[in-house]
Amino acid sequence: MDIFLKNVRLVHNPNTPNEKIALDHISLHIPSGQFVAIMGAVGSGKTTLIHTICGLLRPLSGDIRVGSYPLNKKANRRRVWKEIGYLSQFPEHQVMEDTVFNHIAEGLNHLGLTRECLARRVNENLEAVGLSNERFRGLSPHHLSGGELRRAVLAGILAAEPKILILDEPTAGLDGWERLRVLSLLKQIHIEKKTTILYISHRLEEALEYSERILAVDHGQIANDFHPSEIRPLWHKLENMGFAKTPLLRLMDLLEERLSAPMPRDIYKEEQLAAYLTKLAGRD
Numbered sequence: 695m696d697i698f699l700k701n702v703r704l705v706h707n708p709n710t711p712n713e714k715i716a717l718d719h720i721s722l723h724i725p726s727g728q729f730v731a732i733m734g735a736v737g738s739g740k741t742t743l744i745h746t747i748c749g750l751l752r753p754l755s756g757d758i759r760v761g762s763y764p765l766n767k768k769a770n771r772r773r774v775w776k777e778i779g780y781l782s783q784f785p786e787h788q789v790m791e792d793t794v795f796n797h798i799a800e801g802l803n804h805l806g807l808t809r810e811c812l813a814r815r816v817n818e819n820l821e822a823v824g825l826s827n828e829r830f831r832g833l834s835p836h837h838l839s840g841g842e843l844r845r846a847v848l849a850g851i852l853a854a855e856p857k858i859l860i861l862d863e864p865t866a867g868l869d870g871w872e873r874l875r876v877l878s879l880l881k882q883i884h885i886e887k888k889t890t891i892l893y894i895s896h897r898l899e900e901a902l903e904y905s906e907r908i909l910a911v912d913h914g915q916i917a918n919d920f921h922p923s924e925i926r927p928l929w930h931k932l933e934n935m936g937f938a939k940t941p942l943l944r945l946m947d948l949l950e951e952r953l954s955a956p957m958p959r960d961i962y963k964e965e966q967l968a969a970y971l972t973k974l975a976g977r978d
């Protein structure tokens with residue numbers, strides 16, 4: 695399902711002293727199956743953008759379509775909600791059940807699975823996000839740490855196998871190893887199931903490594919929409935938006951300075967740099 699936004703304008707608290715233009719005439723096409731990172735400063739409009747795409751917020755003007763469904767009709771929003779798995783910035787607001795198992799099972803009820811099938815699906819998805827089924831299935835979601843809860847809610851979302859995943863900072867509060875596990879899992883799902891993934895990230899390093907498109911949001915607008923390979927040519931613009939260089943980008947600058955020669959503009963991953971340097975050293 696492709697996602698289309700045309701001239702979308704969203705204002706929080708319109709006509710009040712707290713009026714805030716959060717989305718300022720955004721037009722966007724996200725083809726089905728794309729892995730997109732949404733980045734930008736605090737308060738730039740990232741969460742508002744994904745809430746609008748999910749149909750949780752209604753724009754003041756403009757059109758949004760998911761697949762063939764314009765979101766201005768309630769029936770269409772309900773239809774689209776069946777295809778979207780949404781992880782909130784506050785996953786604690788997404789759990790109502792008394793145990794982790796029941797939370798995940800609740801989201802699968804409509805599939806009419808047998809008890810064994812349901813238990814297997816819960817088990818597989820908990821293990822996939824790095825939570826032991828044996829240890830976590832019977833625990834109250836409210837007794838989990840922030841990182842465990844985020845992963846438990848993510849497991850519930852993934853278990854339903856939605857066509858579109860919309861995730862607000864899925865790796866927030868996770869340590870390095872857990873982050874890697876969650877992002878690798880998302881990449882695997884994206885490749886194997888062709889799931890569309892839109893996720894908000896504050897980590898440029900991760901966005902460059904895992905996504906195939908980065909939307910840089912600034913003051914409610916898509917200020918830059920680019921492939922990771924364009925990061926270096928675009929750097930001066932991104933820097934003005936508050937982006938900070940990753941260690942790899944800093945190393946590239948240093949190499950350029952020490953070698954007194956320009957480095958290829960499209961390198962953005964360690965393995966690309968290693969391949970280039972190996973070739974340069976004549977040891978291909």
Ligand SMILES: Nc1ncnc2c1ncn2[C@@H]1O[C@H](COP(=O)(O)OP(=O)(O)OP(=O)(O)O)[C@@H](O)[C@H]1O
Pocket residue numbers: 706707712714715716734735736737738739740741742743
């Ligand atoms: N319900 C609301 N009422 C009024 N203003 C709001 C509301 N929700 C968000 N805003 C404002 O709209 C702007 C965009 O907020 P949004 O949460 O979309 O930003 P964000 O880029 O996701 O920020 P963060 O990185 O902190 O999550 C901010 O200035 C915010 O203060």
